[in-house]
Each structure stands twice: as structure tokens, then as C-alpha cells.
Amino acid sequence: xxxxxxxxxxxxxxxxxxxxxxxxxxxxxxxxxxxxxxxxxxxxxxxxxxxxxxxxxxxxxxxxxxxxxxxxxxxxxxxxxxxxxxxxxxxxxxxxxxxxxxxxxxxxxxxxxxxxxxxxxxxxxxxxxxxxxxxxxxxxxxxxxxxxxxxxxxxxxxxxxxxxxxxxxxxxxxxxxxxxxxxxxxxxxxxxxxxxxxxxxxxxxxxxxxxxxxxxxxxxxxxxxxxxxxxxxxxxxxxxxxxxxxxxxxxxxxxxxxxxxxxxxxxxxxxxxxxxxxxxxxxxxxxxxxxxxxxxxxxxxxxxxxxxxxxxx
Amino acid sequence: xxxxxxxxxxxxxxxxxxxxxxxxxxxxxxxxxxxxxxxxxxxxxxxxxxxxxxxxxxxxxxxxxxxxxxxxxxxxxxxxxxxxxxxxxxxxxxxxxxxxxxxxxxxxxxxxxxxxxxxxxxxxxxxxxxxxxxxxxxxxxxxxxxxxxxxxxxxxxxxxxxxxxxxxxxxxxxxxxxxxxxxxxxxxxxxxxxxxxxxxxxxxxxxxxxxxxxxxxxxxxxxxxxxxxxxxxxxxxxxxxxxxxxxxxxxxxxxxxxxxxxxxxxxxxxxxxxxxxxxxxxxxxxxxxxxxxxxxxxxxxxxxxxxxxxxxxxxxxxxxxxxxxxxxxxxxxxxxxxxxxxxxxxxxxxxxxxxxxxxxxxxxxxxxxxxxxxxxxxxxxxxxxxxxxxxxxxxxxxxxxxxxxxxxxxxxxxxxxxxxxxxxxxxxxxxxxxxxxxxxxxxxxxxxxxxxxxxxxxxxxxxxxxxxxxxxxx
Numbered sequence: 001x002x003x004x005x006x007x008x009x010x011x012x013x014x015x016x017x018x019x020x021x022x023x024x025x026x027x028x029x030x031x032x033x034x035x036x037x038x039x040x041x042x043x044x045x046x047x048x049x050x051x052x053x054x055x056x057x058x059x060x061x062x063x064x065x066x067x068x069x070x071x072x073x074x075x076x077x078x079x080x081x082x083x084x085x086x087x088x089x090x091x092x093x094x095x096x097x098x099x100x101x102x103x104x105x106x107x108x109x110x111x112x113x114x115x116x117x118x119x120x121x122x123x124x125x126x127x128x129x130x131x132x133x134x135x136x137x138x139x140x141x142x143x144x145x146x147x148x149x150x151x152x153x154x155x156x157x158x159x160x161x162x163x164x165x166x167x168x169x170x171x172x173x174x175x176x177x178x179x180x181x182x183x184x185x186x187x188x189x190x191x192x193x194x195x196x197x198x199x200x201x202x203x204x205x206x207x208x209x210x211x212x213x214x215x216x217x218x219x220x221x222x223x224x225x226x227x228x229x230x231x232x233x234x235x236x237x238x239x240x241x242x243x244x245x246x247x248x249x250x251x252x253x254x255x256x257x258x259x260x261x262x263x264x265x266x267x268x269x270x271x272x273x274x275x276x277x278x279x280x281x282x283x284x285x286x287x288x289x290x291x292x293x294x295x296x297x298x299x300x301x302x303x304x305x306x307x308x309x310x311x312x313x
Numbered sequence: 314x315x316x317x318x319x320x321x322x323x324x325x326x327x328x329x330x331x332x333x334x335x336x337x338x339x340x341x342x343x344x345x346x347x348x349x350x351x352x353x354x355x356x357x358x359x360x361x362x363x364x365x366x367x368x369x370x371x372x373x374x375x376x377x378x379x380x381x382x383x384x385x386x387x388x389x390x391x392x393x394x395x396x397x398x399x400x401x402x403x404x405x406x407x408x409x410x411x412x413x414x415x416x417x418x419x420x421x422x423x424x425x426x427x428x429x430x431x432x433x434x435x436x437x438x439x440x441x442x443x444x445x446x447x448x449x450x451x452x453x454x455x456x457x458x459x460x461x462x463x464x465x466x467x468x469x470x471x472x473x474x475x476x477x478x479x480x481x482x483x484x485x486x487x488x489x490x491x492x493x494x495x496x497x498x499x500x501x502x503x504x505x506x507x508x509x510x511x512x513x514x515x516x517x518x519x520x521x522x523x524x525x526x527x528x529x530x531x532x533x534x535x536x537x538x539x540x541x542x543x544x545x546x547x548x549x550x551x552x553x554x555x556x557x558x559x560x561x562x563x564x565x566x567x568x569x570x571x572x573x574x575x576x577x578x579x580x581x582x583x584x585x586x587x588x589x590x591x592x593x594x595x596x597x598x599x600x601x602x603x604x605x606x607x608x609x610x611x612x613x614x615x616x617x618x619x620x621x622x623x624x625x626x627x628x629x630x631x632x633x634x635x636x637x638x639x640x641x642x643x644x645x646x647x648x649x650x651x652x653x654x655x656x657x658x659x660x661x662x663x664x665x666x667x668x669x670x671x672x673x674x675x676x677x678x679x680x681x682x683x684x685x686x687x688x689x690x691x692x693x694x695x696x697x698x699x700x701x702x703x704x705x706x707x708x709x710x711x712x713x714x715x716x717x718x719x720x721x722x723x724x725x726x727x728x729x730x731x732x733x734x735x736x737x738x739x740x741x742x743x744x745x746x747x748x749x750x751x752x753x754x755x756x757x758x759x760x761x762x763x764x765x766x767x768x769x770x771x772x773x774x775x776x777x778x779x780x781x782x783x784x785x786x787x
Contacts, residue, residue: 001576002575003574003575004560004562092539095364098548099548099556099558103363107362110361114362155576313574
């Protein structure tokens, strides 16, 4: 496969994943705002931060409000991580790698793009927001389904998976980075409604409320949430799950056998140093420092993959 | 020139239904207009979803447009096609022989059939190719001959696209769309298949592997990139052939071969189907500004390390000034009378011709010698006084830059419009594959149709559309 193609596949899937994550973040923010359980402006600021869009938003000189935050995240073209920008970039990459993906995957991506362009052509009213976000999530889910159902399990698929799980790990880590303080034992007056709202918003932003309730019941607290999002290998958006998938896919790509590629060595180290302890050890290390370290390691891994597989030269 | 009635391929010149359309007409009579309109919309939706779009030069980069597709097929009988394809075969043989000759012994000049300066002074003549033997002896692996029709048996060649003819993806997707929209039509009519084109293309390219190649030839398609107007087609062909789609920056010369950068290092390419013009192919040998090509590829080519298709320098064969010599060229190399007619052409470089053209400008079509895509041409009968006088000035300033031809009365084929079936002018571009010892012509080709009433300009960049083209089995 061409290095350029691997690059295109990697970014195509990263941007699709990012679009979906941003949609989920907006849903969470809107939910908190509507239930009036938290400080809404504060919540939008942390949504922007989780989406990696706060500093660019501030540079745009817009006042922070529900409307401006939602518009920035949904459809502002100056925001490269807005849903519209993400979907356009994903589709541009899909055009670049058109020969590597199946017709079904291409058509699903192209339909996602056409629907997003229509839905996001104008400012989205509050009334239409749920429907628009649903459409986007259904569309990206269709792409994932088509990828799963029609693509050969070869290196093309591996690069798609690597892009997806790097983006997802990054997203989960950023949500934790923004909200880590509500998970600290010292800060929690357990059982207050504020904490419940904050925990809820974390779980919602990774689509994991139901799963968490099922596994941990109603009495669970901060340690359990942190464990669930970081170490639980059954939870498809946890750091451990995503890093496990990265490790698998990098191994599939290494057909030379024994000697690990540099990116493989990195991901192995990431797993054994940072994901093989229990949650108490992580709290001892310092949750914030831990998450910062994780974000740094993930971005270094992305650069190493770029080099190992000759994305650019 | 417009006194004779226009020949309509469905209704002839006298409103009698022509035989190839008989079965189609029965079907059409029983269809409701509303149903067909819905089908026309479905077809557009399908094109948009599949992403069969082109980028218009001069428009915003992100602007992708659909080429309008008309659901009424253009139907050619097997007998008509057989005659036509013999003429195409002859023409393509002559073009390849001509190219070999002018880059080697130049017998045709020595025989006095073409003036020496037509070659040596021609921008499309590539001195780098002198004495070069292309692998398998093939220059034009892919040719698209533009034909127009003026009567039941009168076909004219308008242009020989011997560099990088485009449009074949539309031929294939138009058929695909029709098969999905109107399967019953294909049960009722025995339409010769076009679907084998990508497989034939790959086979034909692989058959021209260079001396340096070994094993199953590695084929790749070279595109200028995602913003090129024909990017969709480049990706489509690479996908259909199951080969890599590469850009200049994916390639470099490694150990005397042109190799592509893969995730596992550099891998040599045997046959490069390039969709990049000669001038941009190699910044070391041609345009030094080019970022689309591969530095040094010409040296590898000359050393037998790679096959470039079509070969560099083939532009001399479809140059509009050379076009006027095609009847001589066909006769000289095949020893046969040309089966396809040329359109009468005035070379404005010749003073007498120029005088004639200036006097009769309002009846003529004037084209730039090196132009393509319908850009920079004048259609006398529909031009304004201002256009005419502007063109007169251009002609006087650079006469050698132009040729002129009579305005042909192009045939029409019905399109589906609000008013039902309405005649519109068409042309035809059959696609030809050349490999050592074999010339393969896909039955049919791309029919382009001028959607505006009375218009003779069929180019997609100028608002033309396309149709599925059927060749029936007799």
C-alpha cells in the first residue's frame, strides 16, 4: 500500500471518529443546559475544551453562550474540528483513498457528507438540534458498519482501525483531562447533586451511562468511574480498550515477525507502564499528571506511526 | 452549410422511425412522463452518491459538478458499428505507424507527404523521443476518436485524442446507471457490453511491460491529484483495474527504476498509465516547475526501465494542424483508402486559407491548434459581431495558431425534456486500446450531447451532457 494511502485512511477514520465524538459532546452539553442542573456556561466551556476547540474559539472573539458554542462545534469552518469540517476532511481523505475502500464505504461517507452539508447549511435551531445530531451519529455509524461489513481484513483495515482508536483514546483522555477534578476523592462531597451531574456528563460524553450502571450499580463513585474510563477493557471507549486495539493492529501490520516496529515498541511500553496497574496506583501517581502523560504518549505514538509507515516520505 | 435537414438518429431526416430504435420506441410509448422524470431524478441522485463528479477549472476548488446525464440511450446498429470500427481500427494503426516513423526515419517527410516544418516546428513534437523504441512498439495505448455524424452513413473524425483521452468512466457509469434504472430495456434489446473495459485496459497495459520488468507487471495510474477535473476518473480506473493510484510525490527514481513509496518501502512500477501531460511529466527533462511529475522518469523510460502510457510525444498525432494531413497519413502507412472521413480543414498558416477564413468567418468553426476542451474556439454562425471582429484580430496576429472548419450539420438524438423527446446535437467518442498486435475497440463509447437547443458544443466544461451509448447485436 502507498504511504499516502495509509495516511489518508488514518485521517479519514480519525476525522469520522472526531465528528461523532463532537456530536456526543454537544448532546451532553445541551442536556446539562436543559436540565439546569449545572452551571451552563461553565459546562459549554468544558465541552469546547474537551473537543479541543476552546482556544480557537476564544481567538474568534465570540462571546461564549450556548448558541455560539453549539454553532462553533457544529458548523464553523474556522474550527477544523467542527462536525462539518471533520466530515468534509474525512470525505476529502476518502476521495484520496477511493481505490482502497469499498464502494459501500465510499458511498456511506459521501452520503454522510451530503447529509451534513444539507443539515448544517444554516444555523441549526434548538428545535432541530436533536434531529441533526441524530442524523450525524447515524450516518457515521453507517460508515462504521459498512467498514466492518465490507472491507477485507488487511492492512487497509488496520490503518482505519488505528486512526479510529487513536482518536477515540485521545478523546476519552481529553474528557478526563477537563473533568479530572470532579473525580478526585478530595473534591467530592459524595452524593451531592452537583457531583452527580458532573459524573453523569462524563459518562454521557462517552456513551457509557447504561454500561456503567449495569456494571457498578447506583452506589458507585469516582474511583469506579475513573477505572471504567481508563482501565476497563470491556468498555469500548476506555483508554485500555483503545490502546489494546492499537497494539493489535500495529502487530498485524508488522509481518516481519519478531522485531517490533518503533510504533509497536511505543504502544507496548504505553500499555505496560500506564495501563497495567490498578486505579489506586493511578490516583497515587496523580490523576491529572497521569492523563497529561497519556495525552502526550498518544500524540507521540501518532507521529511514530506516521514515520514507520512512510505517510509523508 | 445548414441547408440540408438535420439527421436525427431516431427519426432520420424524414420523421420515419429508424430500425435500431424500434424496440426502444415501443417501450417509451408505454412509459408515463412522470415516471420517467422520477427516474431521471433517481439517476442524478445515484451519480451524486457515487461521486461521479468533475471539477470545473476556474471555479472554486471545492466545487464539484455532475455532468448532466440524459436517460434516453443513443442506439447504433451492429452493422453501423462494424463499419465504423473498421475505420477506427485503420485510423489507430496509422497513428501508431506515423508516430514511430516521425520519431525514427521520417519516411513520410522524405516522401514529401508532410512538410518538414509541420513536424520540426511543432510544439507537440518531442525531440526527447527521437530514436526511442517504446516497449511493445506501442505509442498510443489508449485512444479516443471523436466522431460526428451528418447522415446515415456519414461519419467524420473531428479529433484524434492520442494523448490522454478522458471520459471512459462516464461511458461505464452511464451504462451502470441505465442497468439499474431500466433493467427491462436490456432484456428487450441485445446491447453489446462495455463492462469489460477496465479488465481489458489492465491486460492491455500489462502487455506493454518494459524490458526491466519481471513477473506480473506492476501497473499504476498517475494523477495530478484530487483537484484535477478528471480526478474521479483516475480513481475510478485505478479502482476498477485494482492498481495503485499515485501522484508525483509518491514516486521517485530508485536504482534505475521508477518506484512508489509504500508503507514497506519503495516498490518499482512497470507500467505507468499517466494522466499528466508530457510537459509536467519530468521536471528534469521538461517543465522544471512541475510538481506533478517524477524527476528523471524520462531517463528511466529511455533506458527501458518503465513503460509510460501513452508514450511521451504522442501529442504530435492529435495536433490540430497535423489533423488536416490525416487522410495522407492513413494512406501512406496502411496503403488503404481512409474509411473514415476528415472534416475539411483550412490551415490558417497558409495565406490563401487565411484569406478564405477571414472572408467566411461567420460560416466557420475556428479552433486553436493546441487547444482542447472547447476552450478558445469560435463558432461563426452563433458568434456575435464583436466575437467575430475580436477573432479576426487574433487570426491576423497569429495565423499559425488556428485552423478552421465548416460548421457541420451534426446529427441529433432525442433527449428527455419537459416537452417529451426533443432533438439535441451529439458526438461520439469510442475508446480504443492498443497493445502489441491487438487493437480493441469497446462497442459504443461516450456520447456527449449539447443540452441547449441548437447548440453544437457538447463539451462538459461548456454545459454539455452525456448519454448511454448502445451498440446492438444484429
